[in-house]
Amino acid sequence: MEILRANNISASYDKNIVLKNVSFSLSPGELLSVIGENGSGKSTLIKCILGLKDTVSGDILYADDLKTSEIGYLPQNPEIDSSFPASVWEVVLSGTIAGSKSLFYTKTQKETAKKTMSFFDIENLKKSCFGELSGGQQQRVLLARAICSAEKLLILDEPVASLDPIATAEFYTCIKKLIKKKKIAVIMVSHNISDTVSVSDKVFHLGEKSNFFGTTEEYRNSTLGKRFLGGENNA
Amino acid sequence: MLNSIFAMFSYSFLIRAVIVGILVSLCASLLGVSLVLKRFSMIGDGLSHVGFGALAIAGALNLAPLAVAIPVVIIATFFLLKLKETNKDGDSMVAIISTSSLAIGITVVSFSTGMTTDINNYMFGSILSLSKGDVILSIPLTIAVIVLFILFYNRIFSITFDERFAKATGQNVEILNTLIAVLTAVTIVLGMRLMGALLISALIIFPALTSMKLFKSFLSVTISSAVVSVLSVLIGMVLSYNFNTPTGAGIVLVNLAIYIIFGIIRFFKA
Known part of the structure; x- marks a missing residue:
């Protein structure tokens, strides 16, 4: 019952490889956060999922009944x-x-x-x-x-980047309510790692050397997760 | 004043000019809202100069002016829109293309007929230059532009407001942009005869900017632009008939006046 699965996708701009062997999957009702530092390829990944950019290798599999027109998209600071x-x-x-x-x-x-x-x-x-x-x-x-x-898959690109803490909290509440009521799958891109992880079910971390994909719990216990979340306890 | 308006409408060429004027100004103002908001307003200026070049060459070769100018300007529209999207120096490139077309046009005209009233008509517009053939071609074309605009209004709003979102959710942005480009090209060529190459872009830019001073939704701005545009064409024509001044300039000046009035109303409302 997966809605989206990426198998070893790679993408590049000109000749620079931006994404390398990226794999993850998502089911309805799940919130996947895509995190990583600026320039790690988060936005490129989103473009690949939306079909705005071609991958060099690997493939993205959508659930049979998912059409492009059913993907909702919230662009990063729309101009x-x-x-x-x-x-x-x-x-x-x-x-x-x-x-x-x-x-x-x-x-x-x-x-x-x-x-x-x-x-x-x-x-x-x-x-x-x-x-x-x-x-x-x-x-x-x-x-x-x-x-x-979109009623099935929603992609949010840095949705809280320009919001103050109160508006951010309100926004997360909205998203949670949406997932609960509509069983929608959400992919949220963010560079604010600790905040994002605390509201997600799954985490995909685009690292400099290696990527991580797993549940939030697994991320907290991973080396990468420990390094980025620092001394934080469970949120 | 009223008598002179009645007298004005006793000339059949003036009635023709008024009909074409209303239709063209409607087209220009509707498309103008989208073009201004997409920051493509100067495209109109560039295209009218290309149109001038095309008309001049058509005249020299004894070809039907509109049949040559419309396709040429449509091609130029694609080119200029692509240039704007991909090139940071889009503005300066538009200027290069438009001034070159103008220069080619003027040279061709001076070779073929000499600097006669023709140039004046092309540059500043003339209601006398509207032949019956022009009118017969203009009416169905402008009506087609208006109908297509209304049919695709919601989608035109969507790509004007946020093209990235439209693209990401599977809307055919390319086709819509092409549609806008073709409609703009047709409008500009038809309007050039009346307004002249130098002034036609005013018909596209003024009504939208004027309406945005007071209205805050896309629909209200679109309707207001249409009304402002038709009114200024009518008033401009009557005034230029009465004072014996060029029509195009008269229409632009009325547009400017309405722009200032809207600005003053906004100032007192705030």
Whole structure:
């Protein structure tokens, strides 16, 4: 019942190998965190999973019933101008386009957007201008948009990088609630190792020399995990 | 004033100009919202110069002007959009292409007919230059642009707001960008006759920027742009008829006035 499995994938930019022999797997209802220092190839890995970049070798296997249009994606600090005229409603609704063949929004699409907005508690922002929201609010709106496009797999690229600690905690609560209620699989990329590990089920660490893949518990007990988590106890 | 408006509409060429003006300004303002937000506003300027070159060559070779200019400008649009995406110096390259096209156009025209009123018409636009053939071709083309824009409106919003997300979730971004490019090219060539190569980009940029001063959602900005654009074309035409000034310049000045008015309203609202 795996939703995604990567078998020994490698990827490169020009001639520099960025990813080497990467393997991991993910099942519905699991949160996999992809961690590693800046430049370790986290974003490249995401691009490979999304099909935005080709791998040099190895393959990525998706569950038979998973289509690209069913993958939700929350880009890393999306470069959206604060003067861009877009209401929250327009942004969330645009997430439903991916799976739809209809040119105009159908009743079902509008229902999906409405439900998702109430799930994330942003109904009151419906008519607000996206660019004028706080960082935390914007992130929740983009998360809602991502959920509208995906019911099975959600990929979050550095979702809390620009959030303050309170907004970060709120964001993690949202994600946890989402996984619990919808049995969705989530891949979360982060360079904030200790925070991310504490909320994940599985960890994939892109190291300089070697990679680690396993459950959070296994990671805590591994040499790599001990080195990066330092003296921290169970979170 | 009213009498002169009635008098104005007794000329059939003026009615033609008004019809084409309204349709072209609608197209330009709708596409303009997306182009301005994608930071492609200067593409319009570049394309109009390429269009000028193409029209000049078509004229010299005695070919149908629009039949030559539309495909040439469509090709140039692809080229310029790719250049913008891949090249950091996109802006300067656009300038090189547009000034070169302009120079080629002027040289060709001066060889073939000499520096006559033709150049003036191409550069600054003239309602007199709209032939019946132009109008017959313009009406279905502009209507096609407007219909396609409405059909793909939601998807155009999606790629304008966040192209990366659209791509990642499996939307066909390439086809949509191509669509926008083709529609823009057609609009610019058709609008050039009326507005002139130097002023057509105003029709694309002004309404969107003006509307963004007061409106905060994509839909409201799009509707406001359409209204502002059609109004300024109508007012601009009436004024330029009355004061006997070039149409294109009149339309741009009305656009500027509305831009300033919207700016003042925003200032007092804040």
